[in-house]
Amino acid sequence: MTPTPQDIQAAMAVHPRAFRDTPAVQFRKIALWIGFIGLFCWCLYDFNFAPERILHGMQRMGRILSFMFPPHIWETWAEWLEVFTALGETVAMAFLGTVLGLIVAFPLSFLGAKNINRIFWLRQTTRRGYDIIRAFEILILALIFIRAFGLGPLAGVLAIAVSEVGTFSKLFSEALENTSRRPVEGVVASGGSRFQSILFGIMPQVLPVHLSIVLYNFESNVRSSTILGIVGAGGIGFMLSDRISGYFWDQVWTIIIMIVAMVYLIDYLSGLIRARLIGHAEMAK
Amino acid sequence: DDWKKDYAVIKFGILSGENEKDRIARYTPFEEYLEKELGVEVEIFTAGNYDGVIQAIGADQIEFAFFGSSSYAAAYTGTDGKVEPLVSRLRQDGSTGYYSVVVTRCDSGYKSIRDLEGKVLAFADPDSTSGYAVPYFNIAQEVDPKSFFSAVPFSGSHEAGVAGVAQGTFDAAATWQNNEVDGRWQRMIDKGMIEQGVICPIWESPEITSGPFTARANIPQELKDAVKEAVMTVQDKDEAAFKAMTGWKAEDPNPQTGWIEVNHERYQWIVDMRAWLKKQRRSS
Amino acid sequence: MPGHADMTALADSPISTPILQFEQDYADLRRRTRITWLVGSAVFLALFTFSAWLGDFFKVTQITLPDGSRDWRWIIPAGIPRLGEFIAKTIPDLHWATFGADFAEWFWRWKVWAKLLVETILIAFMATVFGVIGGFLLSFPAARNLAPNKWVMWICRRYLEIARTVPDLVWALIFVFCFSVGPMAGVLAIGLHATGALGKLYSEVNENIDMRPLEGVKAAGGTWFDQIRYGAVPQVLPNIISYTLLRFEINVRSSSIIGYVGAGGLGQEIREALSLQEYTDLSALFLIIFVTVMVIDFASEKLRHRVIGLEKGPST
Amino acid sequence: MPATLTLSNVSKIFGETKAVDTVSLDIAPGQFVGVIGRSGAGKSTMLRLVNRLIDPTSGSISFDGVEITSLRGKALRDWRRDCAMIFQQFNLVDRLDVLTNVLIGCLAEHGFFSSMAMQFTDAERTLALQALDRLDLVPQALQRAGTLSGGQQQRVAIAKALVQQPKIMLADEPIASLDPANATLVMDGLKQINKEDGLTVLVNLHTLDTARAYCDRIIAMRNGRIFFDGTAAQLTDDVVRDIYGTQGLREFNEAVTSTQGLAVPA
Amino acid sequence: MPATLTLSNVSKIFGETKAVDTVSLDIAPGQFVGVIGRSGAGKSTMLRLVNRLIDPTSGSISFDGVEITSLRGKALRDWRRDCAMIFQQFNLVDRLDVLTNVLIGCLAEHGFFSSMAMQFTDAERTLALQALDRLDLVPQALQRAGTLSGGQQQRVAIAKALVQQPKIMLADEPIASLDPANATLVMDGLKQINKEDGLTVLVNLHTLDTARAYCDRIIAMRNGRIFFDGTAAQLTDDVVRDIYGTQGLREFNEAVTSTQGLAVPA
């Protein structure tokens, strides 16, 4: 039943587009790919991704990795305690920073959502406001807070919180925009006011999304709290970068393994929380 | 004392030093020692980055800080001279600092910087005092690094630079040593990362004085004196705290044994060096 | 309200058993909910208070007042008026009369910055490409519903976890050690981190897809790869594009931090400006980053809306 | 209680399309009216105009002498409550439980703060439960709406409509997403309400035969206009052919018509 | 070309449920077989067993003497291609164009790289276009599948099945999501293929009357077992009552039976 060449010719004559893109489309595709690959190759060249350099780096990488076995085991309880304290501090600061960021960002996010705030200029100003916050280098934020509050965890927490405000508001308002209109219509059709349609129609839809955003960011704040090192409040990130600058690779690996374990634990716990708040059925979907 | 009413809480900022030993030193015993000696509350903040400590001292948020020499200079310019160095470290052999060195492969036959014309000299990383600022500044007094060498790349770290020289990637690299037997490259030999007799230093900088224990200038003189006194005598009064804060190790051939008093003059050349670097940047 | 008439009628109408059953269940549920809420809120508040205490939120300490005297103050209100201090140091001296010259003085290093900005964007571009390739390829075996078998899934998930759990700054330190300073280390560090972060997000998208098209491909005799290529990829593409654009923006910002360890980009400039106390440079750099972030944000918003808009098909 | 719904010369234009084109209608109290017509004929648009989810381009709609098209604010919300709407896709809030979904029908009476706290009175709850009971849904009252089957969800939507204590009930293809057993349950539910409470019911249907079986009066639309208005008996095969047109149906012969007659309700 | 499909003592057990319970069947080449039964009777499971989307718990399925249940790898994929499957929800890839969706039917022949690059030969494209042409879908060939109406989508699914050049065609409630006009088109399409190409067609139906109108042979399932196997004529009202049972449908009286007979197919 394979078509004969004549069949093919005939079909091609009738439906040329089903066989080949139009020259314009083809040209665009080729141009895009050439542009992309060209840029990529130029970057490879510009950033000096030379094969021997890569090989060389891989060897060093191998040496660093070899320090993983056996992992470093600290001998005294005091040293272990130091690591655990640093881990604990980091989690606590990340938690605090995330919660504070969340509290501020939640109301702000409504102003930035197209389906809630219909006033164009207000929405745009709010959105650009999020951009301003996100453009602040977290390091600069830390310095601002150090001058005001001195060295210590407070400055670090506030730096995390402020940078989180920018991220959360942006992600939250996008979540708000991605909701389905149907439940809203259902509420409006029953005589609900605009406010009620948001509360009953939109909020139940976005809360699970918000929750996963918050938990995900909490997790990444645990990682990014290197900032605590800058403000002199310790934390695991500081310990880690100190070990790296001192070439204590074996300790570096042990710390990394501990961070991974901790994040894994947080992941697990947040899975439990999510399951509890959202319900297993939907998690499984 | 009068100052105790105004300074019932004294805050210290501490930078993990250039020296890898300092990075895992612990200051809790020292904090307790100071509280006992001074009779006031002491809070110590260990930071990994000097920008924060400089801002804190400039904003009157902390009273004292352990700086590296280069970060002291930064604090000095950053606060318009509102800092005052008190004491610095003294080692067993009487040295009070360390040196920046340029190393090459021993079999290359290079004897001085002049021999390196057209070669590759690797610096450690742009933030390093001994691996970049000092050698660059000093070498630039002799030759123009940009045109004299074929390239002056950053290797990323002292260790990477030295290893690069051993493997032939670089012709020379800048790193540091405390003396002929102790330094970055010697320790790499001890760890078995490079062979004995492969690496030879061909150039040594003036002494880079160890960083000073520094006070904010605008605090009462009595407070400065009291703290200075306490620090100067810590090795006698509380040896455990001293060993913990200096990262003392039994196998260390040349551990820190005490302190010497210092003044700003000692660091002026580093301040000048930074000014020079800044000017270089402005003019480029 | 008309409801009340019915309400009274209800009093003497026989109440059906399902309703009685419900009333009981409802009371139960209410009690349980209330307890869960109480316990949950208590735990949360306790954690919050504890970490706030750890974070020095309640700290009362001696502060140096503006006039140089010392006093005991609660740290937060004491510090709030000083929030602008650092920012004030970074504000350049601009006068209307000499605006042009002042502005030129402010952006005196613009040539270097323009170059570094391009470098930053290129680093972010390349890192995003690496992150997308890695994250995309791994996200399918890492998704619960698509994994060909448990072991592959386990390995992929752990790899992604390690890649994203270690801060990119730490990867940067490690790669700087391996490949020496310069953009390459930055690209690799951000790329690796992005692989982990994107891999997780992508695999979550994958877990939410409609499995029916995959079944359709399978029923026509397609392999696992065919099912992914034809059934899954077209479904997840819009989400992937949207996450990728978000990530690109994040990568632009992190490549400006990564420079901090000597891995190239604007971050290196920030570090230099800080260490040489060229504070007005900081505000200029901030402006540059802000405009870049804004442009990317705006463009990706447009692009995303277009991609999502295409989804809806003809409006009804 | 119920009164006549009157549409006079109502039009709705979307850009180029005249979705509803000068429609005039009188719907007497207590009637069970089915609206049929091809896809795109304007059925949904007409219902949405009545409920004021959209505003007509021209013409007026009145109920019991009150002009609907000019209502604003609270009066508009009250009208929406009085004229309950049921959607093809149910338009429930999946993540809220069934009871709360039904209670959304009471929102029009609520102030800012009580709705903010999602707080309803016991009387309202009882009302909701009675409505659920009528539709055999009490056992599911505390389940999340999203976990119910399609038929159950649609019945929840009807319960919500009942709680609104409406004067008229609009249903936009309420059984189009349902399987036959559930479709029967839902249509029976609507019929029962129509009979017992004397509510006017206006329902869009895709399926001719359901319309024939349940409706007192059938209205057919075509291209936004009323094309037929009469009883089921008057709806002859010829008329049907005209309503749906024959294009697109390859063979509209006897055999298939019969299949279609049977298969229609899909 | 077509050969007999034989199921002997096939069972499929999901946890507690016997979805298919020792079913034995012979399906002769060229037959148009309808499978009816209540929801949960095991109709879908049976079809999926034949296509090997799931594996039987016990029993064997053979086609033309080849044991299907033991196929692996390429042989299994070839079997899946030989026995095309059409789903109730179409199972098309919404975001790909119609042509590519149809070309998915050719994938079994493709190597890794050409299929990853979505690269098809001109011959394959012609084949796909011919199949689309048979179902009057050529004008939509470059549209996204998701933008088509339900009936069109189902016809695309049939075209895809045709491109597979199957020996047997399985259809799982192919018209359950379609409106009557489209349902007619789809059933007609299947019938046409059955007649013209002599393909065996095995189709699950919810709607008795469609089954009666199209099928040579009707098989009814109940609780996983074959309950009836005969011609449309043999399917009396009594049998129907037994097949569907009366629980669950509130009033199974004459009036509603008629409605149901009509409304069921939903």
Ligand SMILES: Nc1ncnc2c1ncn2[C@@H]1O[C@H](COP(=O)(O)OP(=O)(O)OP(=O)(O)O)[C@@H](O)[C@H]1O
């Ligand atoms: N919001 C809108 N914007 C633009 N055009 C619209 C809108 N809503 C409906 N239309 C158009 O109005 C016409 C009538 O649509 P309507 O939804 O009322 O038809 P319908 O009879 O309900 O069809 P169906 O049976 O498919 O639901 C269609 O041509 C549709 O495309």
Ligand SMILES: Nc1ncnc2c1ncn2[C@@H]1O[C@H](COP(=O)(O)OP(=O)(O)OP(=O)(O)O)[C@@H](O)[C@H]1O
């Ligand atoms: N993957 C599965 N896991 C567990 N049980 C299943 C699975 N698939 C089907 N079943 C069960 O097997 C039985 C038969 O299901 P099947 O889908 O074959 O019925 P059906 O006749 O197709 O019904 P319908 O008309 O609703 O499609 C049902 O009880 C169903 O719950």
Ligand SMILES: [Mg+2]
């Ligand atoms: Mg409609």
Ligand SMILES: [Mg+2]
């Ligand atoms: Mg089924």
